[in-house]
Amino acid sequence: MITDRLLRVLILADYNTRVVMFGTVMLGVAGGVVGVFLLLRRRALLADAVSHAALPGVAAAFMLIMAFGGNPRSLPLLLLGALVSGLLGMGCVLFISRFTRLSQDAALGIVLSVFFGFGIVLLGIIQRMRGAPAAGLNSFIYGRTASMIRSDALLIGTAALVVLVLTVVLFKEFRLFTFDPGFAAGDGWPVQRLDALLMTLVVSVTVIGLQAVGIILVIAILVLPPATARFWTDRLSVLVLLSALIGATGAYVGTALSASIPRMPAGAAIVVSHGALFVLSMLFGTVRGIVHELFARRRLARTTLKQNLLRALYECEEAGDVHSAETQWTYLMHTRGWSIRELKHAVRLLRLDQAVYRSPEGQWLFTESGRVQAARVTRNHRLWEVYLLEHADTATAHVDQGADFIEHVLGDALVAELEKAVPRFGKVVPNSVHVIGTRGKRA
Amino acid sequence: MMWTALDTWIVVAAVLAGATCAMIGSFLVLKKVSMMGDAISHAVLPGIAVAFIITGSRSGPAMLIGAAVVGVLTAVLVHVIHHYSRLEEGASMGVVFTVLFAIGLILIERAAHHVDIHPEHVLFGAVELVPLHLISVFGFGVPRGVILLAFVLLINLSVVTLLFKELRLATFDPELATTLGINATMIHYLLMVLVAMTTVAAFEVVGSILVIAMLIVPGATAWLLTRRLLPFLIVSVAVSVVAAVLGHIAAITVPPLFGYVDTSTAGSMATVLGILFFGALLFAPEQGVVARAIDALRLRLSIGSQDALGLLARAAENTESQTGSLSAAELRGVHRSPFAGHRLKLAAILAFLRVKGSVVFRGGRYHTTERGSEQGREILRSHRLWEQFFFDDGKVRISELHPAADVLEHYTNNDLREDLSERFAGKRTDPQGRPIPGED
Numbered sequence: 026m027i028t029d030r031l032l033r034v035l036i037l038a039d040y041n042t043r044v045v046m047f048g049t050v051m052l053g054v055a056g057g058v059v060g061v062f063l064l065l066r067r068r069a070l071l072a073d074a075v076s077h078a079a080l081p082g083v084a085a086a087f088m089l090i091m092a093f094g095g096n097p098r099s100l101p102l103l104l105l106g107a108l109v110s111g112l113l114g115m116g117c118v119l120f121i122s123r124f125t126r127l128s129q130d131a132a133l134g135i136v137l138s139v140f141f142g143f144g145i146v147l148l149g150i151i152q153r154m155r156g157a158p159a160a161g162l163n164s165f166i167y168g169r170t171a172s173m174i175r176s177d178a179l180l181i182g183t184a185a186l187v188v189l190v191l192t193v194v195l196f197k198e199f200r201l202f203t204f205d206p207g208f209a210a211g212d213g214w215p216v217q218r219l220d221a222l223l224m225t226l227v228v229s230v231t232v233i234g235l236q237a238v239g240i241i242l243v244i245a246i247l248v249l250p251p252a253t254a255r256f257w258t259d260r261l262s263v264l265v266l267l268s269a270l271i272g273a274t275g276a277y278v279g280t281a282l283s284a285s286i287p288r289m290p291a292g293a294a295i296v297v298s299h300g301a302l303f304v305l306s307m308l309f310g311t312v313r314g315i316v317h318e319l320f321a322r323r324r325l326a327r328t329t330l331k332q333n334l335l336r337a338l339y340e341c342e343e344a345g346d347v348h349s350a351e352t353q354w355t356y357l358m359h360t361r362g363w364s365i366r367e368l369k370h371a372v373r374l375l376r377l378d379q380a381v382y383r384s385p386e387g388q389w390l391f392t393e394s395g396r397v398q399a400a401r402v403t404r405n406h407r408l409w410e411v412y413l414l415e416h417a418d419t420a421t422a423h424v425d426q427g428a429d430f431i432e433h434v435l436g437d438a439l440v441a442e443l444e445k446a447v448p449r450f451g452k453v454v455p456n457s458v459h460v461i462g463t464r465g466k467r468a
Numbered sequence: 469m470m471w472t473a474l475d476t477w478i479v480v481a482a483v484l485a486g487a488t489c490a491m492i493g494s495f496l497v498l499k500k501v502s503m504m505g506d507a508i509s510h511a512v513l514p515g516i517a518v519a520f521i522i523t524g525s526r527s528g529p530a531m532l533i534g535a536a537v538v539g540v541l542t543a544v545l546v547h548v549i550h551h552y553s554r555l556e557e558g559a560s561m562g563v564v565f566t567v568l569f570a571i572g573l574i575l576i577e578r579a580a581h582h583v584d585i586h587p588e589h590v591l592f593g594a595v596e597l598v599p600l601h602l603i604s605v606f607g608f609g610v611p612r613g614v615i616l617l618a619f620v621l622l623i624n625l626s627v628v629t630l631l632f633k634e635l636r637l638a639t640f641d642p643e644l645a646t647t648l649g650i651n652a653t654m655i656h657y658l659l660m661v662l663v664a665m666t667t668v669a670a671f672e673v674v675g676s677i678l679v680i681a682m683l684i685v686p687g688a689t690a691w692l693l694t695r696r697l698l699p700f701l702i703v704s705v706a707v708s709v710v711a712a713v714l715g716h717i718a719a720i721t722v723p724p725l726f727g728y729v730d731t732s733t734a735g736s737m738a739t740v741l742g743i744l745f746f747g748a749l750l751f752a753p754e755q756g757v758v759a760r761a762i763d764a765l766r767l768r769l770s771i772g773s774q775d776a777l778g779l780l781a782r783a784a785e786n787t788e789s790q791t792g793s794l795s796a797a798e799l800r801g802v803h804r805s806p807f808a809g810h811r812l813k814l815a816a817i818l819a820f821l822r823v824k825g826s827v828v829f830r831g832g833r834y835h836t837t838e839r840g841s842e843q844g845r846e847i848l849r850s851h852r853l854w855e856q857f858f859f860d861d862g863k864v865r866i867s868e869l870h871p872a873a874d875v876l877e878h879y880t881n882n883d884l885r886e887d888l889s890e891r892f893a894g895k896r897t898d899p900q901g902r903p904i905p906g907e908d
Contacts, residue, residue, distance in 0.1 A: 064556075077677070125692060131684060137677075142681055146739055150728045249562075290577055292573075293570035300567035307549070
């Protein structure tokens, strides 16, 4: 039954669904695009204050329309009221944080709650008025798409289109001043006017989102898509495109769920869909995703362990220390400060790489490729030590430790640089600058 | 309008909610994490919904425990997202509380038929319904909501009293607190738990949005009025109590004045809080907009009068007479006059000087009185002593001496003037050879 209905909604079989879907998806795109810049300007919660501050405007517009005998359900007029009081609220935030010692955070909280409280006062009056269709106003608080008609969807769509066009046209300007307002100002850009324009776009998207998503949750369509997109890219242009796409997807899925499941508020459904996309991206994103970072950390830990053992064995061989099967492990554990577990783990990893093998006498010895690897690791370590000694004035006793951190992350390019900085070694493994194996601490 | 027992209970509940919110919210304002109150008050919704669905009733303890869990969860989630995604803290709050609130909203809508909670009451509160759920205490019928609020107020009061020193340190200087062996992180999470419990208890009375008003606005108002912690807390609680009482009275008396019935008490309390804050913003004794405007005006007047008297004293010097006399046009026209192009400003300052009895207006010209001449000579003395100072000690070129001296002369009191005079004991002229008044 529900799946049946969901399918009809997803393929946009009904006219009403098409209307609502057009409105919410356009809203998702506009929110995603403008939200990127809002997020980069570090003003996410300003949108929250603005949306709450819009309530008294909606209620006052409603009362005025009633007083003049107009149609109190006219969306454009109600949204005009919302726009005015939203801008007023934003002005109050800026005024309070500029003229008092209060933090902007407190200013946001004050404006948000006091404006909303006053809105509730007006709403309370309206609800007790005879003959006022007050029910329509409540949909502004939690958002309801069912009441959206064709002209509403067109209004939202047009406003979203204007926002999009402005953002595309001013993309270069917005990019410059969100990343470096100081430089942009110094370079002669009209930073204050751009900032005012951006904030007007934010207020506009907030206001047109009120009907679909509701006052409380409308900030989500501005914050969640860009926050989600950030887990996949660091490039601004890609970020904007991805954020728009995510905004549209969340809106589409949320609206579909709300339309096909009974008692599923549209605004909440859209926000939860966005939330699901956020959680997935936070887990599996390729730029800052948790799984990605955990794997990267694990890979580095393994490489470090393997390279440390390679160098230890190489330095043994180099010094002519021949160990029997019994003394080899005790020696390594003693001089390098490893636990038996770490050592076993490292040996297992190297054996998998076919870098070492076990001799018939039971010692661990290099294979051909293992020796080459070990020589390279040792060479990198010592090149860095020499570099630290000669170019960074580090004391001999400290170079080993410094090199320990760096040697595992030296890429080919950096090694080439090092060879240039200390050219006299050619391609051989230089001699160690300090006595080996005396530190007794973890290598 | 009729005041009934119902109104009394409503006011009692509102006062308790206001006091307990203000007490704990003050620390949010001081720690500059006000919006954490916003985040938590939204995020407790799913906690409440789940507690309702599990216990099937509005049991107080279950709700408080649910709230405490959600409070910590919100704080932790905000931190985790902030840490991993490198989003600013505000944005991670936005992510966490909107999603949690949306989940709560869906839970409530879906379970609405077997749970008596209405989405609207979540936001607006239903203070009007508070007196309807009575519980017998020593034979008296006391509303359940009032008991819950009194209980949470007691908890907050005991925590703030017992941990006053720790809270103060952890609020103002977490690093110092840590070095002194106070776990600032634990104090932070304790605060979040208290905020969440307070939010839930105040929920029924004022609703979730207005909880934010009661958490933040009293503290912000107190912030404008005082700088010490204990008076701060007292002012903050007092503001919320006043707003609670006035708020209810306004809700039932103001709308009838305009021909309406009445309105929401909770919304009205938030509005009164806003008015009180705005009043403090304008009229606070030191930081108020008015006080600072008056200070700025007074400073401009005093600088302007000193400039004018200085010009008159130079005129007296040039004519080798006791009193200086110049017309308004001459005052604007002399070399380097600070009044060039400021006709109105000059008129205002001359009027001020006439009222103060430093100048008199005779025959189209302004003449200094004895007092005015004395003041003018003092300014001139400061000016030339500074010029001497910059010339001797600062190696400033003669042509560049005037601007700096022109600023500093207004900020020079008697002591500083005599200090400067001692440095140049014996010198009677400034670097340009003009006499320094009072040195002869």
